[in-house]
Amino acid sequence: MTATLEIGAVSITRVMEWEGLFAPATELIPDSDDRFWDGERELLAPDHWDPASGLVRACLQTFVLRSEGRTILVDTGAGNHKERPYLPVFGHLSTDFLGNLAAAGVQPEDVDVVVNTHVHVDHVGWNTVLQDREWVPTFPNARYVFSKSDFDFWNPLNGHERHGALVNQNMFEDSVLPIQQAGLADMWEGDTHRLDSNLTLELAPGHTPGLSVLKLESEGERAVFVGDLLHSPAQILHPDWNSCFCEDPRLARESRRRVLSWTADNNALLVPAHLGGQHAVEIERCGDEFTLKDWAAFT
Template sequence: MNDIVLGDVTITRVMEYFGSVEMSPATFFPESPDTAWRQHQSWLAPDFLDSETNGCRSALQTWVLRSEGKTILIDTGAGNHKERPYAPVWGHLNTDFLGNLARAGIAPEDVDVVVNTHLHVDHVGWNTRLRDRTWVPTFPNATYLMPRADFDFWNPANGHKTVFGRGNQNVFEDSVAPVHEDGRTVLWENSYRIDGNLTLDLAPGHTPGSSVVTLESGGDRALFVGDLLHTPLQFIEPDINSCFCEDPVQASATRRRLLGWAAEQHALVLPAHLAGHGAAEVAREDGRFVIKEWAPFDRV
């Protein structure tokens, strides 16, 4: 099953990629103790950890929401044919992502809104596609919602020094600027109401403009959290950050705050990169967060 319904919103999981990200836990999550990975290896492997290679496994997936008659995409993965010299795992891909969208009943022209939770290489790639030798918006009728803080931070003209170094090279030029120049972007600040069911709010730390989409419809709640978490180990060890977090202290505080809200509201938490069932509900037990239940999406 790749569709679930929460309140009046249908959520569809559309995959782009699943596999190794060519990083060990110690590299990807430098603050994480090796004992934590060993303690939880029985359930982290094989979906999130390759026990044989000690490599992290990750998914690129787009959450498709159908709400109030509109089709909304949350994050657009890595994209095809992109030049990524300092992020080679995401470079020169040739996936059937658009075919997967089509099998979910969605043509590019059907998309009304694209949400980029932040502007990292693996969240904006399908914003554009190559037509002849020009990058053009993949979703020609969509409004692209981008956090202004990230738009300014990742614009190479502004010369910001980043933890990511050159890992985002070419991304602004081929996946952000073309849709902005086409007049398709809304650069929002602080918060943004998408519709009666969905809101966007800043959740900084991973990047200055990292954001989350909150779904509140009927009695159901969900949080689409982008890169708030890269591994489910961060559900239960929320002070562990990835090596890509621009402000690790703020990232940990944001993670704890949002996981606390999710536990209190019985909200489903949907990160961008979890394989397996892709999402989970969390709870508090003895002052700690625990995974209460995995989402009913099919495992990948």
């Protein structure tokens, strides 16, 4: 068992921040019911759902990619010492994430690129650390890549109506704005943004307006980092089921079906942000339906 996978010439190392029971399954995925979870017990328990409590088991994790000589982080979890009055599970954390990152051979100054698949409280946290009562970039030599649509949507100055405003309270100010103020933010617009010859960001809006998936294609092998396009294997079996955190339900369903179809049709490894167990999985398509194939060999 290893925490690193090779996809073509790119290596993927998984770095853990947090794992635990997050929310009642039927609240996180309101279209689901107790009968569904119980019926899929063999697939979902115990790695993705705890039958005793009915809670979804989830991970916060960062994927470290090494591509063309650069070190690229995909999502940065919840971070330490953040004030989250409406999401206490991710407030005032004090994890050894940077120690875990160091164990994967990465010091903060080694990071060249940080990708936030979207601007949400559990994806941008380690963008910054608290230093002398100020939030400063954790990775001082990195370019932080944001989709402009998410950056603008979550900027409180723009006054957008946001379904997830409370759970994301303070997030923009403590984890996104300091990056822009330090001159480290790269905004991209349009449907796609190429990072290098192996890696391309592609807009998949719905969960947030700027949610992007990162497609990895190297030497005929493929993986796709989909962030919160889905939170549970339940949404592979039922791609029309949204999470309670999706800003635009119709678009979220469309994007989920489109990306799952590409993943299945291209034999790509599906890497969602929060899956427990083996964290990433291959899927198969039969018409409009999807099923799970092999899990990846992450520890």
